[in-house]
Structure formats: structure tokens, C-alpha cells
Amino acid sequence: MPDALDATPYDALLLLSFGGPEGPDDVVPFLENVTRGRGIPKERLKEVGQHYFLFGGVSPINDQNRALLDALSKDFADHGLDLPVYWGNRNWAPYLTDTLREMVRDGRRRILVLATSAYASYSGCRQYRENLADALATLEAEGLELPRIDKLRHYFNHPGFVEPMIDGVLRSLADLPDAVRAGAHIAFTTHSVPTAAADASGPAERHGDGGAYVEQHLDVARLIADAVRERTGVGHPWQLVYQSRSGAPHIPWLEPDICDHLQEQHAAGVPAVVMAPIGFVSDHMEVLYDLDTEADAKAAELGLPVRRSATVGADPRFAAAIRELVLERSSIERGQDVTPCVLGALGPSHDVCPVGCCPARAPRPAAAGADSPYA
Numbered sequence: 292m293p294d295a296l297d298a299t300p301y302d303a304l305l306l307l308s309f310g311g312p313e314g315p316d317d318v319v320p321f322l323e324n325v326t327r328g329r330g331i332p333k334e335r336l337k338e339v340g341q342h343y344f345l346f347g348g349v350s351p352i353n354d355q356n357r358a359l360l361d362a363l364s365k366d367f368a369d370h371g372l373d374l375p376v377y378w379g380n381r382n383w384a385p386y387l388t389d390t391l392r393e394m395v396r397d398g399r400r401r402i403l404v405l406a407t408s409a410y411a412s413y414s415g416c417r418q419y420r421e422n423l424a425d426a427l428a429t430l431e432a433e434g435l436e437l438p439r440i441d442k443l444r445h446y447f448n449h450p451g452f453v454e455p456m457i458d459g460v461l462r463s464l465a466d467l468p469d470a471v472r473a474g475a476h477i478a479f480t481t482h483s484v485p486t487a488a489a490d491a492s493g494p495a496e497r498h499g500d501g502g503a504y505v506e507q508h509l510d511v512a513r514l515i516a517d518a519v520r521e522r523t524g525v526g527h528p529w530q531l532v533y534q535s536r537s538g539a540p541h542i543p544w545l546e547p548d549i550c551d552h553l554q555e556q557h558a559a560g561v562p563a564v565v566m567a568p569i570g571f572v573s574d575h576m577e578v579l580y581d582l583d584t585e586a587d588a589k590a591a592e593l594g595l596p597v598r599r600s601a602t603v604g605a606d607p608r609f610a611a612a613i614r615e616l617v618l619e620r621s622s623i624e625r626g627q628d629v630t631p632c633v634l635g636a637l638g639p640s641h642d643v644c645p646v647g648c649c650p651a652r653a654p655r656p657a658a659a660g661a662d663s664p665y666a
């Protein structure tokens with residue numbers, strides 16, 4: 292047995308995710324949960340419902356999270372880290388509030404949260420923190436003693452997140468026909484968000500011109516493109532592009548969309564494209580529909596060879612990265628010196644979201660940050 296690792300003061304890890312439907316009857320109530328109060332046009336909702344029905348009403352995200360939980364349990368056990376791992380979602384069972392209640396009943400007092408979103412943004416960070424605050428408010432109203440909740444720093448630039456994606460892009464390039472491989476363009480994709488949300492992402496000093504959201508994605512894209520050049524000797528041209536736009540058409544969102552981008556690349560004579568969904572932690576519906584279905588169809592129509600590279604999912608290197616991040620944060624909370632493990636130009640992200648980080652359109656209480664109303 293390895294020496295036991297020390298996660299004190301934490302007594303549990305909470306995997307916090309989006310949630311997704313597990314059958315046709317779940318689709319509409321799931322979409323209602325997601326879009327409550329968010330002003331998404333009815334037409335868009337109908338269309339997104341169809342994406343789920345095309346896959347039997349089942350989002351792959353829950354099985355992805357189950358696989359990640361298994362990978363985390365295995366990694367923690369193999370390394371002598373005795374820390375229970377729980378799972379709760381924003382939009383579908385197991386619901387965050389129910390999981391948090393169970394954790395309190397199990398006596399957990401200091402909880403560290405791993406969200407399945409690697410980057411700063413309202414949708415990828417503060418909204419999860421708002422959900423944590425809502426859950427705490429519910430437990431408080433039930434008379435339960437509230438645990439203290441912290442959130443792990445953004446892990447977009449952790450080697451355990453980036454390296455599996457480098458391998459994925461290399462595999463996709465290798466999988467392209469020989470004749471088009473050297474000329475292939477890499478389209479790094481992430482979820483589009485309103486440009487106003489991107490501009491206000493991250494701490495106040497990063498606001499403006501795409502904010503921390505765009506800056507962090509560009510950092511990861513550059514890391515992957517550089518690593519690919521080092522390993523293949525070919526400097527593939529690349530661009531950060533967007534997918535899964537929603538919202539009303541008159542509100543500006545980040546562009547270009549991947550499908551328009553494929554068309555432009557094709558028109559410019561690019562012989563092949565690797566689509567690398569760096570904005571997503573696993574192959575969930577955005578990847579299976581928006582890339583593997585819609586963008587693939589667009590490419591087929593153009594006669595453009597494309598490949599889609601893997602997300603990290605339950606890669607053991609990602610599980611190991613989470614262990615390292617847990618131990619790093621535990622040491623910091625104990626007042627010890629640590630050297631954060633990080634790649635790229637931006638350095639490690641903050642441990643605690645400062646006041647004004649990824650502000651909401653309408654301010655609401657958010658936990659696990661400097662502006663948390665909870666301890």
C-alpha cells in the first residue's frame with residue numbers, strides 16, 4: 292500500500308455536473324429545468340429536444356459521469372487517498388440538493404467541488420456556484436447544519452486535461468487519409484456564449500474582448516497545436532471556433548460557428564479538418580449532435596474529410612489530475628506551500644472566485660466564492 296495521502300481539511304469530493312435525460316419521457320422536463328427563466332426561444336427548444344430524441348431520449352452525459360466516478364474511485368484507492376466521492380447535477384437526477392442533503396446526513400463538513408466545466412464563464416462557473424447556494428438555502432430551511440463548500444480551481448491548463456486532448460488530436464490526424472493529413476486544419480471548438488457573457492468572464496481585470504473564457508481556450512488551443520507540431524513536425528493551421536449557439540438571434544454570440552467555419556475552410560482550399568472539442572469535458576450531447584451529427588453532415592455535403600477528436604472523459608490522466616488538484620487545494624487550505632501543476636501562458640487560475648468574477652445578468656447568491664453569503 293502507498294502512504295496515505297492527506298486531504299484534510301476536506302472530508303468529501305462532490306462531482307457537480309449538468310445532468311441529462313435518461314429516456315424519452317425525461318427530455319421535456321429536463322429542458323424545462325435547463326431553460327427556466329433563461330429566455331430561450333420555443334423553436335430552439337423544440338429543435339434541441341429533437342437532438343435528444345434522435346438518441347432515444349438519452350444524453351450520454353450521465354454515463355460519462357458514472358465512468359468518471361469509477362475512474363476517480365480507482366485512482367484514489369490506488370494512491371491511498373481516502374476521500375469519498377459524491378455526484379450531483381444541476382438539471383437532472385441525481386439532483387445537487389438531494390446529494391448535498393445526503394452528504395450532510397453522512398456527516399460531511401468540508402466539501403470540495405469538481406465541476407465538469409474546465410473554464411471560467413457564467414455558464415461554466417458562477418451558474419454552478421448559484422446552484423450550490425440554492426441547495427444550501429434549501430438545506431438551511433430544512434434545519435440542517437450547513438457544510439462549508441469550496442470549488443477546485445479551473446483546470447483547463449492542467450496537464451491531465453490537456454495531454455489526453457493532444458493524444459486525441461494526434462489520433463484524429465493519423466486517422467485522416469494520407470493525402471490530406473499534412474494540410475489538415477485544426478478547428479478547436481467550444482460552446483458559444485453571448486459575447487457580453489464572454490467579455491465579462493473571469494475576474495474583473497480580465498474582462499473585455501472575450502474575457503477569460505476566450506483567453507483560456509486560446510491558451511489550450513495553442514498548447515495542443517504546439518505539441519502536435521513538436522510530435523509530427525507539421526505546423527497545422529488552427530482556429531478557435533464555436534458551436535451549440537442558442538438564445539435569440541438578435542443577441543450577439545461568439546462566432547464563427549463550426550459549420551460556417553467548415554464551409555469557409557473548404558472554400559479556401561483546406562483539404563481536411565480535425566474538430567477538437569476542447570470546451571467539453573466529455574462526449575455529451577453537444578459533441579454527439581452538434582459535431583458528430585450536424586457538422587459531420589455539413590462536411591459530407593462539402594466533400595470535406597473531417598475527424599472529431601476525443602474529449603478527456605474518464606481518462607486515467609484526468610482522474611490523476613483531479614487527485615493532484617484535491618491535494619494541492621488541501622495543502623493550500625492547511626497553509627502549506629505548494630507548486631501548482633500547470634501548462635501554458637496564463638498560470639494557475641484563482642482558488643477562490645473573487646467578487647465580480649463572471650457576473651450574472653441579474654445578481655443572485657453564489658456559494659464557494661469570495662462573495663458567498665455562506666461560510
Ligand SMILES: CC1=C(CCC(=O)O)c2cc3nc(cc4[nH]c(cc5[nH]c(cc1n2)c(C)c5CCC(=O)O)c(CCC(=O)O)c4C)C(CCC(=O)O)=C3C
Pocket residue numbers: 309310311312322325326329331335336339350351352407408409412414415482483484485535536537538570575576577
Ligand atoms: C459554456 C457552456 C457549457 C460548457 C460548460 C459546462 O459544461 O457546464 C455548457 C454545457 C452544457 N450544456 C448542455 C445542455 C444545454 N445547454 C443549453 C443552453 C445554454 N448553454 C450555455 C452555455 C454552456 N453550456 C448557454 C449560454 C446556454 C443558453 C441558455 C443559458 O444562458 O442558460 C440548453 C438549452 C437548449 C439550447 O439552447 O441549447 C441545453 C439543453 C449540456 C448537457 C448536454 C447533454 O445533455 O449531454 C452541457 C454539458
Ligand SMILES: [Fe+2]
Pocket residue numbers: 482
Ligand atoms: Fe449548454
